[in-house]
Amino acid sequence: xxxxxxxxxxxxxxxxxxxxxxxxxxxxxxxxxxxxxxxxxxxxxxxxxxxxxxxxxxxxxxxxxxxxxxxxxxxxxxxxxxxxxxxxxxxxxxxxxxxxxxxxxxxxxxxxxxxxxxxxxxxxxxxxxxxx
Numbered sequence: 724x725x726x727x728x729x730x731x732x733x734x735x736x737x738x739x740x741x742x743x744x745x746x747x748x749x750x751x752x753x754x755x756x757x758x759x760x761x762x763x764x765x766x767x768x769x770x771x772x773x774x775x776x777x778x779x780x781x782x783x784x785x786x787x788x789x790x791x792x793x794x795x796x797x798x799x800x801x802x803x804x805x806x807x808x809x810x811x812x813x814x815x816x817x818x819x820x821x822x823x824x825x826x827x828x829x830x831x832x833x834x835x836x837x838x839x840x841x842x843x844x845x846x847x848x849x850x851x852x853x854x855x
Contacts (some may be wrong), residue, residue: 724855725851735839737836740832741754742852745842747762749764761782762822769824775789776789777790780801782834786806787803787804788803788806789801793842798823798853801823804818804846816837817837819832819840819841823848829849829855831848833851
């Protein structure tokens with residue numbers, strides 16, 4: 724299994740990564756500690772699409788909007804972005820987030836910064852979660 728630290732180091736615009744299991748055991752993280760409450764909220768994303776869209780993602784006090792969810796596929800996927808806070812060079816930048824669940828109910832989360840897009844980040848996330 725590739726470490727979260729290596730995943731971030733090998734992907735220029737990734738700002739963090741974590742892996743955990745269905746029992747809320749943190750397997751690896753570049754964020755330091757992550758609350759059990761945040762991990763539980765990630766699991767709930769795939770339980771009810773309507774609730775997921777209304778609550779979004781929360782990671783270490785940061786809130787992210789949920790843009791897409793694919794809860795009935797393997798791996799299950801969800802992704803979104805933090806609401807942009809500042810205009811820089813005429814562009815609004817918002818940190819992206821992706822969540823995936825594999826067939827063994829292990830989860831992975833990544834965060835990534837502009838110019839990385841979900842189109843580039845999500846395939847990396849899928850590869851990472853499939854090896855957990």
